[in-house]
Amino acid sequence: MKNLQTIVLSNEEISPGYYRMRILAPGYQQLAHPGQFVMFRVRRSLPPLLRRPFGIFQIGFLPPDCEGMPEKEFVELIYKVVGAGTEVMRELHHGDRIELLGPLGRGFEISDPAGDKILVGGGIGLVPLYMLADSLPDRSRTRLLIGGRSRADIITVTEFERLGVATHVTTEDGSLGESGLITRILERKLSKYPKAQVYACGPMPMLRAVEAICAAREVPLQLSLEALMACGVGACLGCVVKGRDHSEANPQYLCSCRQGPVFHSHELDWERLHASVEGKEQA
Ligand SMILES: Cc1cc2nc3c(=O)[nH]c(=O)nc-3n(C[C@H](O)[C@H](O)[C@H](O)COP(=O)(O)OP(=O)(O)OC[C@H]3O[C@@H](n4cnc5c(N)ncnc54)[C@H](O)[C@@H]3O)c2cc1C
Numbered sequence: 001m002k003n004l005q006t007i008v009l010s011n012e013e014i015s016p017g018y019y020r021m022r023i024l025a026p027g028y029q030q031l032a033h034p035g036q037f038v039m040f041r042v043r044r045s046l047p048p049l050l051r052r053p054f055g056i057f058q059i060g061f062l063p064p065d066c067e068g069m070p071e072k073e074f075v076e077l078i079y080k081v082v083g084a085g086t087e088v089m090r091e092l093h094h095g096d097r098i099e100l101l102g103p104l105g106r107g108f109e110i111s112d113p114a115g116d117k118i119l120v121g122g123g124i125g126l127v128p129l130y131m132l133a134d135s136l137p138d139r140s141r142t143r144l145l146i147g148g149r150s151r152a153d154i155i156t157v158t159e160f161e162r163l164g165v166a167t168h169v170t171t172e173d174g175s176l177g178e179s180g181l182i183t184r185i186l187e188r189k190l191s192k193y194p195k196a197q198v199y200a201c202g203p204m205p206m207l208r209a210v211e212a213i214c215a216a217r218e219v220p221l222q223l224s225l226e227a228l229m230a231c232g233v234g235a236c237l238g239c240v241v242k243g244r245d246h247s248e249a250n251p252q253y254l255c256s257c258r259q260g261p262v263f264h265s266h267e268l269d270w271e272r273l274h275a276s277v278e279g280k281e282q283a
Helices: 084-090 123-135 157-162 182-192 204-217 270-282
Strands: 002-015 018-024 037-041 052-055 058-062 072-080 097-104 117-122 142-148 166-171 197-201 221-224 240-242 253-255 262-264
Touching: 002 072, 002 084, 018 084, 037 072, 052 072, 052 084, 052 123, 058 123, 072 084, 072 123, 117 123, 117 182, 117 204, 123 142, 123 157, 123 197, 142 157, 142 182, 157 166, 166 182, 182 204, 197 204, 204 221
Parallel strands: 117 142, 117 197, 142 166, 197 221
Antiparallel strands: 002 018, 002 097, 018 072, 037 052, 037 097, 058 072, 221 262, 240 253
16 A cells, blocks of 8 residues: 555546546556455545545556656546545646555455356446456456446447457436346346356445345355545544444444455445445535
8 A cells, every 4th residue: 555646647536526537657567456446535635534435356567668768657536526536637637736545445255257247326326346347367257237327337348358358237217228226137147047156236226236146156255345434544534434244232343444444245244334324425
């Protein structure tokens, strides 16, 4: 983990309200694993003062400016504008200075690299799944299921297809792909590939539904939680969730930023998780 003082290379709107930002990030190729995240801050002196967490979409290299010079390493984030921090981010341009703390947290574990994989993304939850798909050796056995409210929420699908991943899209309003929820496709795919491993990221109601489907079929599931967090390094304990063995007498709190954001579903207390995450969002 390092705190980089660095610059924005580009920042483009890719769908209404969704932006893709490329940031100069030397050393990330060596350091970052799929599923990890960064804490982003514009500058200490400017609001919002707190850093904001974002998943890493991909890491790449720009060709050198002149022969003999090293390639420039970059990290890409994709973000949805929802409040003060992301409003500031959307105004950034090439050359603007920013601060990047990371890579942080526990990423996805890949225990059977060549086996069937089903990746389930809800809206912006698709972000950490791209680096995961890119890291898999046999992407012909990887399927991406992506759901959103409408077509504007379905982003970067063609980039997964270019990796060789089969993609399936649903929208709630039927404006793109199949009409309805992505969990319906998950059930269909699990009937066809019952030994698949499932990886998911998205809003809590989607994660709960994915967990219920996987638990009923005894399918291994890893999921990335987007709990609200302030520090990203386990100091503020603002992002704790309850573990499976939690009780009043024997509290078990898991820090989303250090012990997650990726968890195996069996590590979490699903009865209480929904209530606690929803409670924090309303606070
Ligand atoms: C590990 C992790 C990875 C993330 N990756 C991405 C990503 O790749 N792309 C992306 O767009 N966003 C991602 N997020 C969410 C992102 O951090 C928030 O959207 C961002 O911090 C909002 O900042 P803001 O100042 O614009 O909004 P704020 O003014 O702080 O909040 C605006 C509204 O958004 C809600 N909100 C803020 N954070 C979250 C959250 N984590 N979950 C649900 N609602 C929230 C607030 O409750 C509020 O209603 C991630 C969050 C985590 C914890």
